[in-house]
Amino acid sequence: MRAHLVTHVLILALLTFSVQAHADIYRYEDPDGTLHFTDAPTDKRFKVFMRDIKKDKKLRTAFKLPGYARDPAQFEPIILACSREFGVDSSLVKAVIHAESGYNPTAVSSKGAQGLMQLMPSTAKGLKVADSMDPGDNIRGGVRYLRFLLDTFKGNESLALAAYNSGLSKVAKYGGIPPYPETQQYVAKVLSYRNNYR
Structure with a gap:
C-alpha cells in the first residue's frame, strides 16, 4: 500500500513538473515492480512515459488539447x-x-x-x-x-x-x-x- 502511495505521489509530482518545465518524461520498471522516472535518460531501458505535446506542433494540433491526454x-x-x-x-x-x-x-x-x-x-x-x-x-x-x-x-x-x-x-x-x-x-x-x- 505504501509503495503504491509513493508511486502515485511520484507520478503526481512528475506530472506537475512536466507541465511546468515542458520536458519529455521517461520511465522503466524493474523486475520487482519498482518504477524509475527521469527527464534525462541514461539507460536504454527507459521508455517515453509522457511526451511534451506543447513542444510538438503536429501532436498539439492532432489532439486539440491544452495538455496531456492521459485519461x-x-x-x-x-x-x-x-x-x-x-x-x-x-x-x-x-x-x-x-x-x-x-x-x-x-x-x-x-x-x-x-x-x-x-x-x-x-x-x-x-x-x-x-x-x-x-x-x-x-x-x-x-x-x-x-x-x-x-x-x-x-x-x-x-x-x-x-x-x-x-x-x-x-x-x-x-x-x-x-x-x-x-x-x-x-x-x-x-x-x-x-x-x-x-
Missing part, C-alpha cells in the same frame, strides 16, 4: 468499437494498452514502437495504420493485430501476448513463450491487468 476513459469508445469489430475481449485490449504505454498516446519506445499499443512502424504499415500517434488508428491496428495473433495461436492468449511482445518468430522458435524474462513478465502482467479490468 483512460477518453479511449473507452474507441476500445469498445474496435473490440466488437474484431471480436477481441475489451479487457484484454485495455490491459495491453496499460502495459504498453500506460495510456500515453504519444509514447515512443527506444526501439521505435509508437502510440497507445506500441506498434512498430513496419507492423503499423502492414496493418494499414495511417498514423500511429492517432489513438483511433493505433487502437484499431493494435486490436486487429491481436485478433491475428489469437487466431494464429488458436485463442491461446498467453502465446498471442508473447508474440505481441517478442514477435511471432520467437514464439515459433521456442514452441511457446520464449525464455526471456521481459516477455514472461509481460505476459503475466497483461493477464493480471486483464483480470483487474474485468
